[in-house]
Amino acid sequence: MNHCDVLIVGAGPTGLVLALWLSKFGVKVRIVDKTAAPGTTSRALAVQARTLELYRQLDLSQTVVQNGHKVPAVNLWVKGAPAARLSFEQIGKGLTPYSFLEIFPQDQHEQLLIERLEQFGVAVERTTELTLFYEHDNGITAHLRNAQGRDETCKASYLAGCDGARSIVRKTLRLDFPGGTYQQVFYVADVNASGPAINGELHADLDEADFLAVFPLAGEGHARLIGTVRDERTEHLESLQFEDVSRRAIDHLKVQVHQVNWFSTYRVHHRVAEHFRRGRVFVLGDAAHVHSPAGGQGMNTGIGDAINLAWKLAAVLAGKASDDLLDTYEAERIGFARRLVATTDRVFSFVTAEGQMADLLRTRLAPLLIPKIAALEPAREFLFRTVSQITLNYRGSALSAGNEGHVHGGDRLPWAQAPGVDNFDTLSSMNWQVQVYGDTSDEMRRWCAEQGLALHVFDWDPAFEAAGLARNGFYLLRPDTYVALADLSADPKVIERYFKDRRMTLDFS
Known part of the structure; x- marks a missing residue:
């Protein structure tokens, strides 16, 4: 197929959701990805309440909930012992049908989206890379290269860059991507383990400047450890193994690891593109904004980008709206992305700050204050509304009135x-x-x-x-x-x- 309404570059959750929603609207899409297969490891875990609400439109919510894990509470640890517990079970009651934190790893999430997309007759074209594109009066001409090195020209009315933080689409548009990179190196380990922190709840260590959290997964004893590595070991990332970082998990959260299913390291950025649209080309998800993992917001924000853009593209392609409608995508999403990056940056900076004062705030004051604040219903509701993204609004948009x-x-x-x-x-x-x-x-x-x-x-x-x-x-x-x-x-x-x-x-x- 060398012509389509929308060419989507990148088959992560953002690109797949965009393809799904557009297909449901009857839009002819093509989705390509340079990887040979979907990822089998993942960093993104949380599916927030607002995402689950929107997933009702394609009957995805129930499947995600059934196959994932509901997290009933988060526990804060200090000096090797639990210091505070915050229950999720009641925190969002009456605000949403999904008043909990849902853990559904990105690799499983992607597989579900791929299967649903195939029901619309659309398959991800693997090992296919965008090499260049240019815009003309009637649309976009894109050059693609497959695994055999054969080049192909594809014409599309619009191009959506869902191709991650190193986005070729964003770079081709020469969009600035201001922000920075955290000095910490993150690791993620998928493990089978036991211990008091392997009880189906989320556990986070507030002890030292390094960050460490245990995220429960579906299945007994199955968990994801996410932490940071700061010292001289960061100079040898290619040889870093779980054994190099496991001592902290065992000492601080009393996690006894029986099997490491996989282990990887990565760096985290905090950036927002200067624009999300240029002409007939859009950037979404990590191609448009990246931030710390605090609050589990990244994947959900990319999915929100996709759903926001999908109905607008469908309306314009069907002749039901002028091109002006597409300008509201950037107007509605970029402000939220900037606020989110600033917020998660402050939270992450607090959790990982170094020094005697920072340690005092985390280990002494935070365990005392957080439960007291969480005991106040308005505070609990504000926290849930913010993290779950149900408070996200477009009040300043040209599409909003009254x-x-x-x-x-x-x-x-x-x-x-x-x-x-x-x-x-x-x-x-x-x-x-x-x-x-x-x-x-x-x-x-x-x-x-x-x-x-x-x-x-x-x-x-x-x-x-x-x-x-x-x-x-x-x-x-x-x-x-x-x-x-x-x-x-x-x-x-x-x-x-x-x-x-x-x-x-x-x-x-």
């Missing part, structure tokens, strides 16, 4: 349950829809039916008010389930004006 109740245009729709009703049940749709809590006008009902715009009217219940939703107004939801427009009226002309002002057609087929 506010009713506590909900603004650009917000994630709050989750609410009433007897026999779950307002997220309709969000498996990938089309625009309107939700009303209470009642609406006959005119609104008639107009939505004529336009083919799905209208969901929920009988009023106090649970909706508790969630911050307004009575008898309406919420226009985008295909990615974020609120586009919140309005207290029951006037469909408000919706007509919304689409007209943004040069989008009222075509909901």
Whole structure:
């Protein structure tokens, strides 16, 4: 196939999710990757609540939860003993259907996405490398090289660079990638082990400037150790073995390792590209932003990039929106990426800072203060909302308008349950829809039916008010389930004006 609507370079989670969502929209995609096979080792582990919510659109959520591991709590250790325990089981209760931390390793995650993509008749083209590309009036011309060294020309309407931190797409566009590299070298070890820290919960050591954490995986005794190496051993990374770093795990977290399934080292950067779009070319995921592993945000943010861009590309390719819609991808995602990099950088710097004062803060004050702060419901809710990404919003976007109740245009729709009703049940749709809590006008009902715009009217219940939703107004939801427009009226002309002002057609087929 030498012509497609969207050429995707890179078959990690970001590229695969973009290909999946576009395929579901009926967009002709081609996805290539220079590796010969999917990775069998992985660093990314956490699938956050917001990702699981969005995965309902392709019936992925349940499979991820069934095959992964729910983490009930995180434990902080100091001087070889547990010092604080924070429960996840109640922290997000009432905020999302997925009020827990889900561990589902990236290699398994990718395999699931590949299998789902193949159901759309799309296979990853392996050992295929992008060598150069250029843009012209009608699209992109890309040059690809396969394993045999044979060159091929591919024409596409758009190009998506999902090709990681060393992105050839970003480099070809000459986009700056400002930021830096942490001095620490990370290691990750997949192990079978035993001990008090191998109990299905997450454990982190606050003792020294080196970072060390134990992440539980599905299966008894199966865990992932992630730590840092700072001393002279970093000069000999190619020969570094688990035995060189295992002493700390045994001494500080009392982990008895019975088998090392694999071990690797890597460096971590904190960078954000100066732009996420240039003409018909986009960068997503690690090609656009990289940051420390604090909070398990990286993979989830790339997946969010993909879903944000997918529906916009599909609308423009179908002639339902002007090219201006594609500008909102960068506008909505780059600010979040910059804030995330700054936040994770501060957290990681605190955890790994050196010196007597830093050690005092970590080993004495943090174990005392963190449980007290976590005992406060507002603090727990803020922490969960932030890490789970359910607080991410696009309030400043050109696509966001109005506010009713506590909900603004650009917000994630709050989750609410009433007897026999779950307002997220309709969000498996990938089309625009309107939700009303209470009642609406006959005119609104008639107009939505004529336009083919799905209208969901929920009988009023106090649970909706508790969630911050307004009575008898309406919420226009985008295909990615974020609120586009919140309005207290029951006037469909408000919706007509919304689409007209943004040069989008009222075509909901």
